[in-house]
Amino acid sequence: MARVSQTVPRVGGVLLGSSCSLCGAEGRVLCPPCAGELRPAPALAPPAGVDVCLALLAYAGAGRELVARLKYRNRRAVLPGLAAAMASLVPEPAAIDVVTWVPTTPVRRRQRGFDQSELIARAVARRLRRPCPGLLVRGPGPPQTGRGRLERRCGPVLRACRPVPPRVLLVDDVVTTGSTATAAAFALRRAGASSVTLLAAARTPRRSSAPTAGLRAS
Numbered sequence: 001m002a003r004v005s006q007t008v009p010r011v012g013g014v015l016l017g018s019s020c021s022l023c024g025a026e027g028r029v030l031c032p033p034c035a036g037e038l039r040p041a042p043a044l045a046p047p048a049g050v051d052v053c054l055a056l057l058a059y060a061g062a063g064r065e066l067v068a069r070l071k072y073r074n075r076r077a078v079l080p081g082l083a084a085a086m087a088s089l090v091p092e093p094a095a096i097d098v099v100t101w102v103p104t105t106p107v108r109r110r111q112r113g114f115d116q117s118e119l120i121a122r123a124v125a126r127r128l129r130r131p132c133p134g135l136l137v138r139g140p141g142p143p144q145t146g147r148g149r150l151e152r153r154c155g156p157v158l159r160a161c162r163p164v165p166p167r168v169l170l171v172d173d174v175v176t177t178g179s180t181a182t183a184a185a186f187a188l189r190r191a192g193a194s195s196v197t198l199l200a201a202a203r204t205p206r207r208s209s210a211p212t213a214g215l216r217a218s
Helices: 002-012 032-036 061-073 079-087 106-112 116-128 179-190
Strands: 016-019 026-028 052-058 098-101 136-138 158-160 167-175 195-203
Touching: 052 061, 052 079, 061 079, 061 116, 061 167, 061 195, 079 116, 079 195, 098 116, 116 167, 136 179, 158 179, 167 179, 179 195
Parallel strands: 052 195, 098 167, 167 195
Antiparallel strands: 016 026, 136 158
16 A cells, blocks of 8 residues: 555646646646545455456545546546556556456447546556557446446446457556446456456545545655
8 A cells, every 4th residue: 555655646746837637726737735635545355357456546535536527527637647657556567468448338438529448548558558459348238327336236238349368457447346347357358368457547445444644745
């Protein structure tokens, strides 16, 4: 967790000469006070089918708002810093054959004009110098956002659309129950993956999780 705690403030320190994505203050994509509100992702077990789960931020407070603004409002200024911080969590980039993402629903992609997980995955892949093809397609069904934990357990319908290399880095914006990651991991394994590492921008803390100490902005 110490490594993650040191990495989180870098999200706001990569780009200068802009304005804070959260409060609008001039000077940085995330100003020091807002960056200080970010919390590292909780250390939870990986979802079924996933070998390792790496996550940057706790999906709460400032972390939740940061991801939501990228996801729902197309605020991309924070994307380079977010991707750089996420990529730094991957211990051995050379051990990854390919980077891919968990696709959003076709309806959501049409409404927004983009897939936030694809944006993050491609930015991470550039940092890691790994290829980033789309390996998964999503079948009909409602989005996971807004559904309760019991409704999420079944996960979306996902399938691979091409042969999959052995070692996959799977990128998603948020991990909540892990059911989406599990569906994606099993689809990748059926198509040839032997290991699946999940890399998420944020992970939802357990309700019983105690608040962590504040993080110092760089």
